[in-house]
Amino acid sequence: MLLREYSFGNYFVQVHDSIQSANADEKWNQITSLNSQLEPSYLKALELSKPEDVTFRYVCIRDQHEIIARVYFQILHFGHQNISVRNSSFLQKLAAVVVRFSPFKIIIGGNLFAVDFSPLDFNAEKILTTDLMQIIIGFIQSEKYDVFVLKDLPTEFTPDVMNPFDLRFFGTDLTMELKIQPEWKTFADYEKALTHKYAQRCRKIRKASTEVQRLILTDELFQKYQERITELFREICSKQSIRMGIVDEKYFIALRNACKDRFRMIGYFIGEKLIAFSSTLEHQEKLEVHYIGLDYTYNKSHALYFNILFDGIEQAILSEKKILELGRTAREAKAVVGCNPVYFNDYLRIRNKFTRRIVSIFQDYFQSEMGDTWKNRHPFK
Numbered sequence: 001m002l003l004r005e006y007s008f009g010n011y012f013v014q015v016h017d018s019i020q021s022a023n024a025d026e027k028w029n030q031i032t033s034l035n036s037q038l039e040p041s042y043l044k045a046l047e048l049s050k051p052e053d054v055t056f057r058y059v060c061i062r063d064q065h066e067i068i069a070r071v072y073f074q075i076l077h078f079g080h081q082n083i084s085v086r087n088s089s090f091l092q093k094l095a096a097v098v099v100r101f102s103p104f105k106i107i108i109g110g111n112l113f114a115v116d117f118s119p120l121d122f123n124a125e126k127i128l129t130t131d132l133m134q135i136i137i138g139f140i141q142s143e144k145y146d147v148f149v150l151k152d153l154p155t156e157f158t159p160d161v162m163n164p165f166d167l168r169f170f171g172t173d174l175t176m177e178l179k180i181q182p183e184w185k186t187f188a189d190y191e192k193a194l195t196h197k198y199a200q201r202c203r204k205i206r207k208a209s210t211e212v213q214r215l216i217l218t219d220e221l222f223q224k225y226q227e228r229i230t231e232l233f234r235e236i237c238s239k240q241s242i243r244m245g246i247v248d249e250k251y252f253i254a255l256r257n258a259c260k261d262r263f264r265m266i267g268y269f270i271g272e273k274l275i276a277f278s279s280t281l282e283h284q285e286k287l288e289v290h291y292i293g294l295d296y297t298y299n300k301s302h303a304l305y306f307n308i309l310f311d312g313i314e315q316a317i318l319s320e321k322k323i324l325e326l327g328r329t330a331r332e333a334k335a336v337v338g339c340n341p342v343y344f345n346d347y348l349r350i351r352n353k354f355t356r357r358i359v360s361i362f363q364d365y366f367q368s369e370m371g372d373t374w375k376n377r378h379p380f381k
Contacts, residue, residue, distance in 0.1 A: 003057075004142075008135050011068075011127065014060045015139065019043040022058035022070075030067040037117050038072055045258035046113060049251035053077050053244070054112065059139055061127065069122035069132055074112055075143065076244055079103035083242055083362070104355065107140050110151030112245035115175045115288065115325055116344070118152050129156070133165050140349075147359060148349040157345060167347040172363070176331055176339035178324040180316050187314040190338075198336070198379035206310065208303040209268075214311070217265040217277065222252070225267065228274045232293025239296075240329065242366055247291075252279065255290075266311065268294075268304060276304045280315060287316040288325040305330075309337050335377035 003015045016022040023029065023040045047056060054074050061069040079100065111117035122132055140148045150157075150167060159169045184190050191199050215221065222229070226249040237243045255263050259281060268276035276294035280287055289312040294304045309326065316324040326334045331341070350356040 008138065009131065010063060011131065011135065012062050013135055013139075014062075015142075016058040016060070017056060018047060019056075019058060022060060027060065027067055028058065028070060031070055031121055031123060037111075037114070038070065038119075038121055041258050043072065045254035046111075048254040048257075049247055051113075051245050051247050051251065053079070053081065053246050057107075057139075057143070059135070061122075061132070061135060063126060068126040069120075069135075071109060071121075071132075071136060071139075072111070072119040073139075074108045074110070074245075076106040076108060076112065077103050078106050078147075078244070081246065084238070084240070104146040104358075105144065106147040106149065106244075107143055107145045108149050108151060109136065110149065113247075113251075115327060116152050116342075118154065119150070120153065129161060133162070133167075137165050146351050146355050150347045150349075151344065153345040153347070155345060157347070162347050165349070167349045170346040170348040171343065173328070173344045173346045174341040175328050175344070176326045176334035177342050178313065178316070178326065178334075178337065178339045180313075180322055180324060184317050187310070187317060190313055190317060193381060194338075194379050195381050201336075202310065205303040205306045208301070209307045211270060212275070212302055212304075212307070213269045215267045215269060217267045219256075221267060222256070222265065225274045226252075229265075229277055229293060232274070232277060232295060233291060234293075235296060236291075236293050242362065252291075255279075255281075263290075268307075270298070270302075275302070276308065278308045278311065280312065282319065282321075285321060286323040286325055287312065287319060287321040289327065305333065306337070309333065313337065332374035332377065335374040336379060338379050 001017055001021050003017055005012070005014045007013070014022075019028065019040050028038070028040055043056075043058075054076055057073040057075060059071040059073065060067055061071075109119040111119070120132075136150070148167075149170070150162075151173070162169070181189075181193065184193070191202055194202060217225070217229075229252065230248040233247070237246065252265065256265075262282045263279065264282075265277055265279045267274050268278075275298045276292070278292045279290040281290050282288075289308070292305075292308055294308070298304055312324055312326065324339075326339055350359055
């Protein structure tokens with residue numbers, strides 16, 4: 001529904017809580033410079049997935065004649081369910097207690113469920129960047145936020161542009177990507193590019209999964225195993241210190257319906273038992289290994305996690321993609337298979353000093369868990 005409508009200078013601003021409302025009469029797509037990531041069918045799928053800790057906002061900005069800008073937001077209600085503090089100091093435990101009794105309202109300009117997803121689409125000839133930012137700041141203030149994150153921005157959004165709005169560059173956000181070399185035609189070509197040590201390790205990992213059967217999860221198989229899929233995904237989540245955007249099988253159903261053949265799920269079976277799954281999304285030149293799930297009782301014996309990574313590499317090669325996108329977490333494992341970091345242009349604004357201190361504690365904890373040893377992995381010849 002339309003939540004509010006107001007004017008800002010010569011602009012008119014509408015705030016909606018659903019894409020159906022924002023796209024009434026297809027006005028969400030009226031802007032000239034169309035950002036395909038903001039496609040209504042995909043955004044609708046995210047709504048239909050009903051993540052338990054996220055709600056949505058759609059801001060449309062128009063002049064006298066047409067839509068000239070649109071911005072996509074997710075609102076995360078960050079509480080105790082979003083953090084698991086293990087082997088931590090007193091301050092980290094204290095921070096976890098604080099969010100248990102007083103959850104933070106985090107507004108994300110961007111998408112928790114995707115990598116390199118720009119939340120902005122605007123006609124630079126019809127609205128100034130400074131005016132756009134003033135409207136965004138007005139919006140987050142009206143939502144009474146605790147933390148605001150503006151993610152995956154175009155390069156023209158520099159610190160010089162953002163600092164006057166009390167938005168500080170957040171330079172630690174990265175994803176791990178593998179560049180698929182043109183000479184790789186099969187997985188064997190990738191393996192040949194590895195040093196002796198890493199090639200030997202690769203063969204050992206592949207051998208560990210010999211008895212594991214990989215099956216594409218058709219609609220029939222997905223329906224049969226959907227509860228198990230949620231269980232396996234939650235097992236992955238339980239190992240993460242900070243988790244944002246908690247989903248279940250409804251998310252995968254919505255994504256299958258929205259993305260059609262671009263979205264694929266692979267099940268890993270021993271007999272009739274589903275012990276792991278991986279999902280991938282195809283982009284024009286990139287394959288993204290999306291969410292995965294696995295049973296940790298089988299992970300060590302069958303090297304499930306690394307086999308999922310290797311299967312992603314093989315799929316990217318065979319589908320002739322230039323890049324394999326593996327996401328933000330488990331950096332060392334991804335560096336081991338040849339990934340390099342790609343940093344994003346993110347900005348952060350925090351409401352008060354107390355919240356800033358709690359956020360700083362969580363950031364330090366997360367970075368310490370990630371570590372830096374992944375930077376020393378160089379698996380190629």
